[in-house]
Amino acid sequence: MKDITEERYVDGKPKLRRFHQARWDEPIIFELSNEGERGILVPEVEEELKGSVGDVLSRIPGKMLRKKRPELPELSQPRVLRHYVRLSQETLGTDLNIDVGQGTCTMKYSPKVNEQIARMPQVAEIHPLQDEETVQGILEIMYKFEQILKEISGMDRFSLQPGGGSAAIYANASIIRAYHESRGEADQRDEIITTIFSHPSNAACARTAGFKVITLYPNEDGYPDIQALSAAVSERTAGLMITNPEDTGIFNPKIEEFVDIVHEAGGLCAYDQANANGILGITRARDAGFDLCQFNLHKTFSAPHGCGGPAAGAIGVADELGKFLPVPVIEFDGSKYRLNYDRPESIGKIRSFYGVVPVVLKAYAWVMSLGAEGLKExxxxxxxxxxxxxxxxxxxxxxxxxxxxxxxxxxxxxxxxxxxxxxxxxxxxxxxxxxxxxxxxxxxxxxxxxxxxxxxxxxxxxxxxxxxxxxxxxxxxxxxxxxxxxxxxxTAPHNSTIHRIDHAPLDDPSQWAVTWRAYRKKVKRDKAGE
Amino acid sequence: MEDEKPTVYPYIPNSVPAVKKQMLKEVGAESVDNLFEDIPEKLRLKEKMNLPKPFVSECALRRHVEGILSKNKTCREYLNFLGAGCWQHYVPSVCDEINQRGEFLTAYAGEPYDDHGRFQALFEYASMMGELLDMDVVNVPTYDWFQAAATSIRMASRITGRREVLVSRTVSADKLSKIRDYCKPQIEAKLIDYDPETGQLDLDSLGAKVSSKTAAVYFENPSYLGFIEVNGDEISKVAHDHGAICIVGVDPISLGVLSPPIEYGADIVCGDLQPLGMHMQFGGGHAGFIATRDEEKYVMEYPSRLFGIAPTMVEGEYGFGDVAYERTSFALREEGKEFVGTAAALWGITAGVYLALMGPQGMLEIGKGIMQRSHYAMKEVSKIKGVRCPAFKSPHFKEFVVNFDGTGKAVREINKALLSHKIFGGKDLTKEFPELGNSALYCVTEVHTKADIDKLTEALKEVVG
Structure with missing residues (x-):
């Protein structure tokens, strides 16, 4: 009988597993369509009700009534299921691999118990506009999680509304703008300083919020150059938006001086804590003097990455900036939790309702499984x-x-x-x-x-x-x-689902195809696609 | 001694003391503390963080969290007629089955070789949305409709080089707040009035405000207040005559019965995927889509990732990758279009599963069934003394405004009283649209039976009677 360990050692190779990615050669879903098949039936309407309202579609004015059915695929339920389960097998989640190679993404374990809790009806089947009395449980969790983040960061107030890390960075840029507006300096203070090893969204969100961006490059030791910072600040400085440790993994030991220099120039300092995993319980944003910070709950706080979301961002601010946070904020009067919209200086809404609640819940559960010592661990x-x-x-x-x-x-x-x-x-x-x-x-x-x-x-x-x-x-x-x-x-990959892709068409407007219908028209030149 | 042994954490394999010791030796550190030596002493947290005592066993943790959550009342226990941007639709079991698959749930940003399935599923999502919308380009989802609308407006501003947007005054106050915050530095949002009788966007107001400064006209169909905007053609013509772009926000679940906005002149279409297979999750199930024609000037203005299909070295094999990646902030930082980050991709995959299950016949039937139910509800509620329903004389889809002026009761009181009937009444509009008087926005979908609607009607009669 053949011993598998022998195969692993052949040709003097180290002990590596004989991996091959799943390859199902699964067609594009439209190619699987069979006319007349149904994947699910919709709830029937009672005859009496139908009779009572008559032909409702006739109430839609002619031009607003859809004439041509959408050309969606027609598939039975088991075929849809198999299609997607096969595609899932061709996807390498953290549940499958030693996911350390996507640095800056914090690909940690997402506990299953938290996922199961987040899918309970007490989370999944609640409407955001229900009477506050009927959602005290979820408001309590959100409020308590804000208190946890305050302790972890040293900040005074939090909002869990942003839909992801970049949305949170944008919200912080918006708060910096509102702060300078409140002091009548918005026109003058139109520059945000960042570093090249901070996440690209610090530069991109600042620009989107209307600021000019000044990017500091590292000195020869890899630290952001403090002399360059001193030269960059002026009466035009609105703020500093910076990661620490930067994406190099190097902690900037002069971070407090950075903050002081920007403060002296009249700017605010926002800490992008996307890389906070290594400093939980070790050092805190507020203690280094930062005025704002943000955490990515789908990274540091273990919520799964979901192929690129649902994500959630949390923003924390010092007391004096609390009034600018998005509405509503969650308050607790000692017995009841409530949503407060009466915040005249707020930047307004960053996202629908109150945030990506199931992600917040998973983050809360994760912290509550570890505690202060566990987070430091x-x-x-x-x-x-x-x-x-x-x-x-x-x-x-x-x-x-x-x-x-x-x-x-x-x-x-x-x-x-x-x-x-x-x-x-x-x-x-x-x-x-x-x-x-x-x-x-x-x-x-x-x-x-x-x-x-x-x-x-x-x-x-x-x-x-x-x-x-x-x-x-x-x-x-x-x-x-x-x-x-x-x-x-x-010539790699050799054991993948597919072989080397020709990327050229993806940058060519005459050939790129973001949908199957575009592909049929432009590449297959298939009549049905015309 | 046993008690002093450090805890081994199930989520932290190397918390085993012997392993840790060995690894410290390998890296030449005496203690873990040495690893943080570059963090100035002054910034080091001296005390243990003051956090609640943890529930270290999974059993205890579950009991703790579930205990808190048990204080919530759900839309399974109560009959829900709230919508207003988050809607209770039926979520097919296969949608949940797919989005809880660990492979999809825990994947992120791998190459198309590691994550072929992720790319294909998102390409197929965009392709099926493309069929529903009759448009050739659809993005990898952004955060929600709010963001999709705000970004669509900024795209229009970049394309036209103009800095004003005209927005229908029937959009929600929250969405308008988001649009204003997000567009603030570049674009001014001006509101177009609506006809008080019908709710329809006022073409005279539009005509008076549109100009050569107008980048875009934005309206929604069905509107936030539930009625169908019937003058899409006229609105888009006014926009186009002034060189502006027509943006329409749409509820995708209506598109089995309502015309796709491109049919009445939309250039950019946006909306929320939540109705297509996502649970409400207290507002946590949103994902925004943006769709356009396949024209370079539009494609190059998307901030989002766009996944395209491409050939591989093997004939007949499909590969996928980023289309025009060089426009994104990932490639260009502040020189990219707005910004891109982790948003809501898994809900995109789920919406794809939903559309694949429903097919063309399912989308037609669900749209029609929703309209039958909402029309029945409007008819029955309108019979209640003192109640005006629908408040607008226009065709409606799934939501409608109910006016209670004639009952002498405030919406707030009515909704409190409905709670004792285990009913969540419609959203109180009195602050958001004071000109509508004492009104609420009700939502009826395919989850409601005739008996549910009759129960609402009976309860309302009792409450306002």
Whole structure:
């Protein structure tokens, strides 16, 4: 009988699993359509009711009545189910892989119990405009979670309304605008300062909110340049929007001085805490002098990422900015929770109703399973894991960790494969495609690539030492392959659902197709699509 | 000694002390504290955070959270007639089955090779929405209708180079607040009046306000107040005659029976996916869509990701990827279009499942069934003494305004009294639309039976009688 462990060791390869991504060759759903099939029947209308109202469609004026049925696919229920379950199998969630390769995304474990609770009718089947007396439970959870975030950040007031991290950054930019307006300085203070290793949304949201953006670049040690900051601030400075630790994983030790410089110039300081996982219970936004901050509840606070949402952002502010928070705010009078809309200086609405409530609930449950000591354990273990992977990865040929030599990193590390690219012609992106052959994600980095041939690894607290070792082994193996047989890497993936994609049509207006109907018209030139 | 052993956390594999010790040795640190040495001592939190005592077992945690949640009354226990931007529709079991799959639920931003299924499911979502809307480009969902409307307006402003938007005064106050905050630095929003009898957008008011400064005209169908805007053609013509873009916000569940807005001249269509397979979740189930024709000048103004279909090295194999990625803030930071971030993709996949289950016949039947029920409700409620329903003389879809002026009772009182009948009455409009008097916005969908509507009517009679 063949021993599987022998196969794992063949050709002197390290102990890697024989992964192959699911490949169902599942057609596009329209290709599965069979005329007349039904996936679900809608509730029948009682004859008496129908008789009472007559032909309702005749009440729709001719031009407003739909003439041509939408060309949706027609499928039975089991076929729809199988289609989507197959597509799900062709998707590599955190539940399946050692998801440390999407650095800055905090791909941690999302506890199943929290998911099950969030799907109970007491959450799923409540309407946001119900009488407050009937939603005291969910308001209590939201209020209590705000108190938790206040303690974690040191801030005085919170809003859970933003629909994601970027929406929260935008809300903070909007609050900064409102603050300067309230002081009659909005026209003058039209510049936001950020750093190149802060998430792109800090720059993008500031611009969207009407500010000019000044971006600071790192000094040779990788720290944001404090002299550049001093030169950048002026009577035009509205604020600073910054990540710390930055996406390099390096904690800016002069952060308090940064905040002081901006404050002295009359600006506000907003802390993007997307990378907060490694500092929970270690250091707090308010203690460094920040006026505003934001957390991504789908990252640090364990709610699942859902293929890109539902996400949730929480914004925290110092007392004097509380009046600008979005409406409504949740208040507690000692016996009842209520929603207060009477906030004349509020920036207004950032999102419908009160926020992405099921995500807030999952975040609350996660904190309540850990407590203060548990949160600190999260941070400490995430940072230990990160520094462990750093140590191990730097033993791999071709990779380096630029900047801050000899310093510890916090939540993630931005690595560089510059040497490997020079030595072998294999680029960072190609390493990722080969890593996919072993069942793991690998992400390069946000643009622009200040670090050449970058990749960003963020182990979080959710993976065991042996899993981290396995990830490093995969990367080591890909590096070995790059040196011995670069073609193997450059032609990857080999074990994926699909083969190399030709991306050129996606940037060509005459060929791109965002829907099947566009594809039929433009590419298939299929008559039915005309 | 046993008691002093540090807790091992189930979610934190390396919390096992021996493993931690070994790893610390590997990284050359004496203690975990050493790893934080770059954080200035002054900024280090000295005390333990003051947080509630945790429920460390899953059993205790569940009991704690469920205990708090048990204070909520649900729309399963109570009969609900609230809508106003969040609607109670039936959620097919397969929608929940798919969106709780761990593979989809816990995926994020992988390459098309790791996550082919995620890309295909979102491409198919956009494709099915495209059929429903009769449009060729649909985005990966944004946060909600509020954001979709605000972004559509900013897209129109960039395309036309103009800085004014005319918005129908029947949009909700909350949505208008969002639009104003989001458009503030670039665009001024002016309101177009409505006809007090019919609710219809006032074409004279539109004519008086539209100008060569107008980037876009924005209205909704069905309107926030439930009636159908019947003059879509005329409104879009006025916009187009002035070089402006026509944006229509739409409830997608109406599109089995109502014309897709492109039929009456819409250039950009937006709305919320929540009716298509998402539970209400106290307002947590929203996702916004934006759709346009497949013209470069429109496509290049989307801030959202757009997933396109592309060939691979193997003939006949479908691949997917980002269309025109270089317009996004991921690629260009502040030089990109607005910003893009994690929003509501899983609800997009779910809306795709919903449309695949419903098919063309399902969408027609559900639209018709909703109208039959809402019309029955309007008819029955209108028989109550002192009640005017619907308040607007126009065709309606699923929502309608009920005026209680003739009853001498405030909506607030009526709704409190309905609670004792285990009914959630319609949204109180008295602050939002004071000119409508003592009115409420009611919503009836396919979940309501004749008996439910009769129960509402009987309860209202008793309450206002």
């Amino acid at each position: 999260v941070a400490e273990t995430a940072v230990l894991n990160n520094n462990y992977v750093l140590k191990k990865l730097l033993e791999v040929p071709g990779v380096s960790a630029p900047y801050a030599k000899g310093k510890r990193r916090i939540e993630q590390v931005r690595y560089s494969w510059e040497k490997l690219a020079v030595d072998t012609g294999v680029h960072s992106e190609e390493i990722g495609l080969r890593a996919a052959d072993f069942g793991v994600h690998y992400w390069t980095s946000h643009h622009p690539w200040i670090v050449p041939e970058p990749c960003t690894i963020e182990p979080t607290e959710s993976y065991s030492k042996s899993e981290l070792d396995e990830y490093v082994q995969i990367i080591r193996n890909v590096s070995d392959e790059a040196y011995k047989n670069p073609e193997l890497v450059k």
